[in-house]
């Protein structure tokens with residue numbers, strides 16, 4: 008999972024967990040508190056009722072207490088209110104239809120209060136709250152309020168629902184804010200990491216001039232600085248290696264050419280008549296020298312490609328003639344292995360403006376690989392045109408290449424580790440790196456399609472009319 012995704016999940020999870028846990032605690036607490044508050048309100052209400060009733064008895068004026076009771080009957084939580092006036096010995100119950108109910112006649116001490124749950128004749132559960140009123144003369148009255156437990160519970164639920172809604176709103180806002188913050192934080196972390204990753208990719212392609220720019224004082228900054236110093240070190244090593252290789256190849260090339268010329272002279276009899284044995288040994292010397300010279304030439308080509316010193320000489324290339332030539336050259340070798348080697352022409356006439364030597368070297372390297380890595384079956388060269396490009400396909404029915412190596416085989420010296428029976432095959436791992444370097448110097452591309460044991464197809468695409476702006480596109484040092 009990407010870092011940004013992880014941040015989103017962990018932030019979201021954290022916010023949900025915190026708010027969820029907080030909410031549960033809060034919900035329990037709030038419920039308890041609301042209940043307590045309701046009870047306190049009930050006591051307060053009863054006290055006010057008692058005060059109004061006392062006034063009514065003392066002043067012989069019951070307007071205030073009746074108003075109080077009428078008002079109370081409008082409160083949905085109150086089922087009824089009752090008042091017993093000891094002076095008139097009258098009992099008032101509002102709403103009047105509750106007058107018949109067997110009310111709780113208080114047996115409380117003077118001024119005492121009491122509570123009780125009862126069920127009315129219509130089935131309503133009521134919670135009674137009673138206060139006794141004492142007037143000096145020994146006569147006592149009382150006030151009584153019947154609360155609906157259901158309504159009180161409903162009110163508490165409503166209140167809780169309002170809080171719940173508010174908490175949900177807070178939750179959503181915090182969640183969104185959390186995500187915005189995590190997005191910002193992850194960008195802050197991920198952006199420089201992406202730069203370093205891109206740098207790694209470029210280094211992998213051999214572009215050792217690409218340092219990453221991360222100006223930070225933290226650990227990521229340290230990583231970027233370490234990365235840069237590693238790239239500089241690599242570049243230094245690469246230059247040393249390049250100088251060494253080109254020096255050595257020059258030093259080796261000259262004496263080898265001299266050896267081959269001398270061997271050729273002797274073979275031509277210019278040093279006197281040779282015995283059969285001498286001729287045989289001379290042939291061995293000459294063949295091995297030719298092989299070494301080929302290898303050194305490859306090394307030199309790679310060095311030239313890396314130094315961006317490949318300078319194509321442009322002219323009209325008769326593609327079919329050159330490919331025919333190569334096919335003839337390799338026919339004996341293919342035949343010896345029992346392979347059929349064919350050249351197929353898909354387009355009527357393929358004209359190409361390119362560099363002949365480079366074109367031949369590209370085709371030859373691919374063709375020799377195809378024959379080398381094929382045990383039975385065929386090798387087929389196809390030429391066609393596609394979107395104004397020349398397309399050369401080299402297809403074989405050989406051992407194939409595991410896709411994990413497709414990006415690596417174009418690196419110099421890279422060779423796929425082969426099973427035992429193929430291990431002794433000749434080669435230095437330079438062929439495909441030269442193909443890639445030359446193709447890109449000619450403004451083209453090369454790709455491979457292959458799977459283990461499924462044969463391979465190498466596709467080279469070259470512009471028929473090279474565009475100067477596409478020239479030397481990828482050859483600026485580093486492996487090709």
Ligand SMILES: Nc1ncnc2c1ncn2[C@@H]1O[C@H](COP(=O)(O)OP(=O)(O)O)[C@@H](O)[C@H]1O
Pocket residue numbers: 372376377380403405406407408416421422423424433434435436437438439440463
């Ligand atoms: N046609 C092919 N079929 C199978 N493997 C191939 C083919 N062409 C190239 N390869 C693999 O790619 C590697 C690199 O090729 P190349 O650079 O030409 O080196 P070399 O031919 O000297 O081994 C080869 O060693 C081989 O493992």
Ligand SMILES: [Mg+2]
Pocket residue numbers: 372375376434436437438439
């Ligand atoms: Mg090769």
